[in-house]
Each structure stands twice: as structure tokens, then as C-alpha cells.
Amino acid sequence: xxxxxxxxxxxxxxxxxxxxxxxxxxxxxxxxxxxxxxxxxxxxxxxxxxxxxxxxxxxxxxxxxxxxxxxxxxxxxxxxxxxxxxxxxxxxxxxxxxxxxxxxxxxxxxxxxxxxxxxxxxxxxxxxxxxxxxxxxxxxxxxxxxxxxxxxxxxxxxxxxxxxxxxxxxxxxxxxxxxxxxxxxxxxxxxxxxxxxxxxxxxxxxxxxxxxxxxxxxxxxxxxxxxxxxxxxxxxxxxxxxxxxxxxxxxxxxxxxxxxxxxxxxxxxxxxxxxxxxxxxxxxxxxxxxxxxxxxxxxxxxxxxxxxxxxxxxxxxxxxxxxxxxxxxxxxxxxxxxxxxxxxxxxxxxxxxxxxxxxxxxxxxxxxxxxxxxxxxxxxxxxxxxxxxxxxxxxxxxxxxxxxxxxxxxxxxxxxxxxxxxxxxxxxxxxxxxxxxxxxxxxxxxxxxxxxxxxxxxxxxxxxxxxxxxxxxxxxxxxxxxxxx
Amino acid sequence: xxxxxxxxxxxxxxxxxxxxxxxxxxxxxxxxxxxxxxxxxxxxxxxxxxxxxxxxxxxxxxxxxxxxxxxxxxxxxxxxxxxxxxxxxxxxxxxxxxxxxxxxxxxxxxxxxxxxxxxxxxxxxxxxxxxxxxxxxxxxxxxxxxxxxxxxxxxxxxxxxxxxxxxxxxxxxxxxxxxxxxxxxxxxxxxxxxxxxxxxxxxxxxxxx
Numbered sequence: 001x002x003x004x005x006x007x008x009x010x011x012x013x014x015x016x017x018x019x020x021x022x023x024x025x026x027x028x029x030x031x032x033x034x035x036x037x038x039x040x041x042x043x044x045x046x047x048x049x050x051x052x053x054x055x056x057x058x059x060x061x062x063x064x065x066x067x068x069x070x071x072x073x074x075x076x077x078x079x080x081x082x083x084x085x086x087x088x089x090x091x092x093x094x095x096x097x098x099x100x101x102x103x104x105x106x107x108x109x110x111x112x113x114x115x116x117x118x119x120x121x122x123x124x125x126x127x128x129x130x131x132x133x134x135x136x137x138x139x140x141x142x143x144x145x146x147x148x149x150x151x152x153x154x155x156x157x158x159x160x161x162x163x164x165x166x167x168x169x170x171x172x173x174x175x176x177x178x179x180x181x182x183x184x185x186x187x188x189x190x191x192x193x194x195x196x197x198x199x200x201x202x203x204x205x206x207x208x209x210x211x212x213x214x215x216x217x218x219x220x221x222x223x224x225x226x227x228x229x230x231x232x233x234x235x236x237x238x239x240x241x242x243x244x245x246x247x248x249x250x251x252x253x254x255x256x257x258x259x260x261x262x263x264x265x266x267x268x269x270x271x272x273x274x275x276x277x278x279x280x281x282x283x284x285x286x287x288x289x290x291x292x293x294x295x296x297x298x299x300x301x302x303x304x305x306x307x308x309x310x311x312x313x314x315x316x317x318x319x320x321x322x323x324x325x326x327x328x329x330x331x332x333x334x335x336x337x338x339x340x341x342x343x344x345x346x347x348x349x350x351x352x353x354x355x356x357x358x359x360x361x362x363x364x365x366x367x368x369x370x371x372x373x374x375x376x377x378x379x380x381x382x383x384x385x386x387x388x389x390x391x392x393x394x395x396x397x398x399x400x401x402x403x404x405x406x407x408x409x410x411x412x413x414x415x416x417x418x419x420x421x422x423x424x425x426x427x428x429x430x431x432x433x434x435x436x437x438x439x440x441x442x443x444x445x446x447x448x449x450x451x452x453x454x455x456x457x458x459x460x461x462x463x464x465x466x467x468x469x470x471x472x473x474x475x476x477x478x479x480x481x482x483x484x485x
Numbered sequence: 486x487x488x489x490x491x492x493x494x495x496x497x498x499x500x501x502x503x504x505x506x507x508x509x510x511x512x513x514x515x516x517x518x519x520x521x522x523x524x525x526x527x528x529x530x531x532x533x534x535x536x537x538x539x540x541x542x543x544x545x546x547x548x549x550x551x552x553x554x555x556x557x558x559x560x561x562x563x564x565x566x567x568x569x570x571x572x573x574x575x576x577x578x579x580x581x582x583x584x585x586x587x588x589x590x591x592x593x594x595x596x597x598x599x600x601x602x603x604x605x606x607x608x609x610x611x612x613x614x615x616x617x618x619x620x621x622x623x624x625x626x627x628x629x630x631x632x633x634x635x636x637x638x639x640x641x642x643x644x645x646x647x648x649x650x651x652x653x654x655x656x657x658x659x660x661x662x663x664x665x666x667x668x669x670x671x672x673x674x675x676x677x678x679x680x681x682x683x684x685x686x687x688x689x690x691x692x693x694x
Contacts, residue, residue, distance in 0.1 A: 058514075069506075069510060225657065256496075
């Protein structure tokens with residue numbers, strides 16, 4: 001299925017695509033015991049905290065239903081709300097820019113920074129700008145962007161890639177972070193300990209001068225209110241406040257799906273988001289501003305890349321409800337073991353497995369819809385009730401259709417046709433099951449078949465096969481009927 | 486065709502099949518309108534939940550406010566304390582090292598302060614949050630951000646029960662800062678640690694209306 005006239009996110013820019021097949025990337029991640037320990041610890045901590053933070057809210061189910069419906073309304077009338085937002089922001093002295101794809105967004109932001117004459121900018125953590133590879137585009141234009149979120153700083157100093165939506169350095173433990181700071185931060189205090197409080201203090205000292213001197217900042221947005229033109233950024237550390245408040249020029253890059261229709265809708269999302277993401281009653285800081293504030297020059301860049309292609313699929317568009325809380329990552333048995341890098345995209349985990357292939361088109365992320373056990377834990381914790389398991393199944397069928405259209409996966413398709421022929425006749429099927437006995441030649445040592453011979457090895461490359469039983473059910477049933485008669 | 490027109494055209498084409506989206510079911514708890522002026526339980530809850538974030542909370546009758554505020558500031562060992570325009574004079578009367586932010590201090594001067602005192606616009610009992618809207622006595626946004634210590638004075642009549650109550654009470658046209666405890670991070674092993682870029686110490690004084 002393709003959606004005519006709906007371009008997907010462009011290739012060659014940004015970070016949305018798998019770099020190697022998911023099973024290969026997952027296999028090497030699974031071999032990293034330190035990584036598995038770090039992830040296992042962090043996700044267990046946050047799962048317990050989130051469960052407690054949600055259990056405290058008597059009307060959680062009602063808030064979740066409202067959150068889902070508000071987002072569906074946004075998607076249904078996105079054109080109207082965007083025009084309304086633009087009018088409000090403009091009326092309050094801001095400038096609105098429309099970017100059809102990642103390249104256009106990067107060009108707009110680069111042009112706005114060049115107009116200020118600056119070559120250094122500070123940044124608040126933003127998934128949208130990571131998705132479009134803004135930092136790389138700015139570097140090509142001779143502009144240095146400094147990430148100010150602690151985890152982003154750890155990733156940037158470690159020449160690493162983010163592996164989680166909320167906590168991009170979740171794959172690092174405290175002593176690894178101490179080592180990165182000691183190695184990469186020229187002003188790191190001598191004898192820095194691996195106490196989180198000391199590490200945070202080192203980051204504070206390192207970034208302080210940059211904040212106080214910055215004249216241009218780039219942010220994302222958690223919410224934009226169409227009715228009033230108000231933008232909201234939800235954060236913890238105060239680096240967001242520093243970037244949003246101190247510089248003279250503020251450039252906010254926002255995916256078009258981040259809109260909420262009315263001011264009062266925040267009463268739902270400011271309850272759903274903090275409890276789902278950091279598992280707190282409320283995050284330390286939330287900033288809201290409307291248009292050009294306190295003498296600033298304010299630019300809002302609306303980013304459509306890949307969104308309209310996602311919006312066009314009735315069975316996939318609900319992925320755009322996502323508020324980037326990352327609760328689904330923390331409960332996912334696959335994510336917990338492989339970590340975020342295995343997914344290739346800046347959006348890992350269950351939501352990434354449905355969002356990334358839709359933004360890029362399934363041709364470029366064909367493994368991700370299969371990177372799931374369909375256990376349903378992600379759906380259960382999603383604060384906007386995205387039915388990720390059903391969407392994964394839908395996207396698997398799109399992947400198969402896509403492969404068929406491109407004449408890939410011919411071996412699997414031939415095998416399935418053969419199976420259909422066999423299973424459509426009871427005698428053929430009984431014969432085939434008996435033939436399966438031959439499989440007992442394998443797996444004698446472990447009780448499971450770990451590697452099939454020849455081309456069948458592709459199947460066992462990423463899974464074990466149960467050893468066939470000594471007797472088929474059909475044979476047992478027939479014998480039982482004879483014995484009792 | 487401009488990017489704007491092209492994006493809007495694509496959105497309309499993509500959503501053409503949606504006939505009528507569902508009504509938004511608002512069966513959650515809505516704004517109720519109670520405040521801490523009449524409901525002592527709200528004041529208790531706000532104090533308890535703000536303390537959970539390691540903010541230090543004090544309560545006092547209006548007559549003692551100046552003394553309690555000065556005592557809290559002194560206990561932190563702060564000397565140069567910024568005071569925003571229109572901060573009630575009767576509350577700052579006993580502050581020895583008061584530095585008025587009028588005319589507004591440069592960022593470097595703000596950085597040289599030991600801390601600031603402000604009022605607030607609204608406080609939320611359920612989440613232990615205070616909200617500043619740059620109104621009288623609250624200062625501009627940078628004022629409560631750059632210095633390392635913030636003391637916020639909350640009147641009991643400003644304490645509302647829930648997040649919906651706060652949203653209903655606030656004006657989106659004003660710059661808003663929602664504050665729940667001192668600055669913190671969960672970026673190291675997903676464990677909350679206080680003290681990153683914003684004020685590392687937050688004191689709250691609740692004054693009975």
C-alpha cells in the first residue's frame with residue numbers, strides 16, 4: 001500500500017532509518033552484558049515508579065480516554081488547527097515557518113541563525129531536531145550547537161547515539177558517565193566521583209557560562225495550543241528554562257502533530273505526561289509562552305516531514321497521538337534487552353517500531369514492525385491509548401505487500417504458497433506432519449533445534465525451533481480411537 | 486505552491502476519509518474551584534507534596550510572614566537577595582541584603598545574587614506545584630532561574646486542588662513557569678537527583694490569608 005502524493009521522510013538526512021537488520025543489531029546488543037545490566041536496572045526502577053504514580057490518580061482511565069480523543073480530533077482537523085496556531089503566534093509577534101521535510105527545516109533554521117550573525121547556539125533536548133539531523137546540518141554550515149540536557153550532553157561528549165526518548169543516555173551507568181566527563185570535559189573537577197549529584201554539579205558548572213552568554217537557542221515543543229498560540233516545554237533540569245528565557249532569539253522546531261486544540265486541553269496532558277514519563281506527580285519545570293515574549297525574537301518552524309504519509313493510513317495514523325513519554329519503551333521486553341541503538345531510529349522501542357517505518361515508508365525500516373512479541377504491555381501503559389500491537393500487525397502486512405511489490409522475499413512467499421497447498425487437503429497435511437518426524441534428527445542434544453541446515457537456517461538465525469514430538473497429535477488421536485473401540 | 490499550501494493540501498488529502506471524529510469524553514475530574522483559604526486539607530496536601538520534592542515548606546499567619554521569610558533566608562546563609570518589583574513591602578521588611586530588580590538587573594548581576602524571593606500566581610495541592618506568571622512580586626522569568634536559591638511565598642487562597650483548577654485559573658497570554666521542587670534530573674540511571682541548572686534550593690512559605 002502506498003499513499004499517492006504523500007512523500008515520506010527524505011533519505012540521506014536525519015536519523016530515522018535502521019543501519020543494519022534489527023536481528024543483527026539486536027544480537028550484538030544482547031552480547032553486551034554491561035548494557036543489559038544498565039538497561040535492566042533503569043527500566044525496572046522506572047516501571048515501579050510509574051505504576052505507583054499512575055495508581056495514585058483515581059480518574060486515570062478517564063484522562064487517558066480524553067487524551068486519546070483530543071489527539072484524534074487534532075489529527076482529523078489538523079489543517080484548521082495549524083492555520084489557527086499560525087494566526088495566534090503571528091498576532092503575538094512570532095514568525096511561523098512551514099517545513100515540508102527535514103532538508104527544508106534544516107535550511108530554515110540555518111538561515112535564521114545566519115541572520116543573527118552567530119556561530120554558536122544552545123539547544124534544549126528535542127526529538128524533532130534529532131530526527132531531522134539538525135546538529136549535523138548546522139555543523140556543515142559552520143554553526144556549533146551545544147546540547148544542554150544532561151543525557152544529551154553525555155551522548156554528545158561520548159560521541160555516541162541516543163538510545164531512549166526521555167533518557168538518551170540510559171545505556172550508560174554512573175561510572176561510565178564519570179569516565180566520559182573526565183575524558184571529554186576540559187573543566188571537569190579533578191577527582192570527580194560517580195555520585196549522580198556530583199555528576200550533575202559538573203554539568204551545571206560546565207554549561208553555566210554558555211547559558212549566560214548564549215544569544216540564540218533552539219528548542220522543540222511538547223504542546224502548542226491552537227486557540228491561544230501558546231507553546232509549552234516540559235523539562236526537569238532548568239536547561240530548558242535557560243534556553244527559552246535568556247537568549248535574544250528563540251527558534252522552536254515542532255512536528256505538526258504536537259498541537260492541542262484548546263488551552264484547557266493542557267489539564268489532561270499535564271497529568272498524563274509527567275506521570276507516564278519520569279513517573280512524577282509533576283516534572284520540576286514547565287515553561288509556557290505565547291508569541292514573542294519579554295523582548296525576544298521568536299520563530300516557530302512547523303515540521304511536516306513524514307507526518308502526512310503517516311496521517312494517510314487509517315490503521316496507522318494513531319501513532320501521531322504520541323506525546324513522547326517513553327512509557328512503552330520502559331515496559332517492553334524487547335527494548336529492555338536490546339536497548340535503543342538496535343532500532344537505528346531516534347524513535348526506538350514499541351512506538352518507534354510503528355512510527356519510524358511510517359515516517360520513512362516501510363521499505364526503509366522493514367524489520368521494525370517485527371521487533372516485538374506482541375505482548376501488549378505497550379498498549380496498556382500508553383497514556384493516549386495507541387494500540388501498538390494491532391498497528392504492528394498491520395505494518396507487518398504492509399511490509400509483506402511492499403516486498404511482494406519489489407519481488408523481494410520470494411523464498412518466504414514460495415514457502416507460504418507451498419504451505420497453503422499442503423494445508424488445504426487433510427491427507428496432504430497428515431503426510432506432511434509425519435514427514436516432520438525427520439526433524440527429530442535435530443535438536444537431540446538441547447531438546448530444541450538451534451540451527452536448521454541449508455536455506456532453512458534463515459529461520460533459526462534469530463530463534464530456536466521446538467524439536468518435533470515423537471508422535472503427532474493426529475496419530476495419537478487415531479490410535480486412541482482404535483484402542484477405546 | 487508554497488510549502489505552507491503544499492502541507493495543508495497533503496493534510497486535507499490524508500484526512501479526507503475521516504467523517505466525524507469522536508466527541509472528547511471529559512469524564513475526568515474537572516476544575517472544582519475550592520482553595521486553601523477555606524479548605525485546610527488543601528494546604529496540608531500542598532505542603533506535604535511540595536516537601537516530597539525536597540522543597541522546604543514553612544507555614545505561618547500573616548502577622549509573622551516577614552519574620553518567617555527573613556528567618557528562612559538567613560538559615561540558608563544567603564546575603565544578597567533579589568526582590569522583584571511589587572513584592573509586598575511588609576514581607577520583605579526584615580530582609581537585610583535586599584537588592585531590588587528595578588531597573589532589571591543584567592544577567593551577570595543576577596548571577597551574582599545569592600537568591601531571590603517572589604510571590605506566585607497559583608499553587609497546586611495535588612502535585613505540590615507553584616506557578617509564576619510574571620505578575621506583581623514574581624519578577625521576569627530569568628529572575629527566578631539564574632540565582633541558586635528561590636524562596637516563594639504562597640497565600641493559602643492561591644492554593645487550588647488539581648491541575649484542571651490551575652489551568653482554569655491561569656492566563657495563557659502571560660509567560661508561565663510551573664515549578665515543582667528544585668531543579669532535578671533523572672538522566673543518570675533514571676533516579677531523581679536534585680540540583681542541575683535552575684535553583685538548587687527551593688523554600689516555600691505558606692501565609693494564611
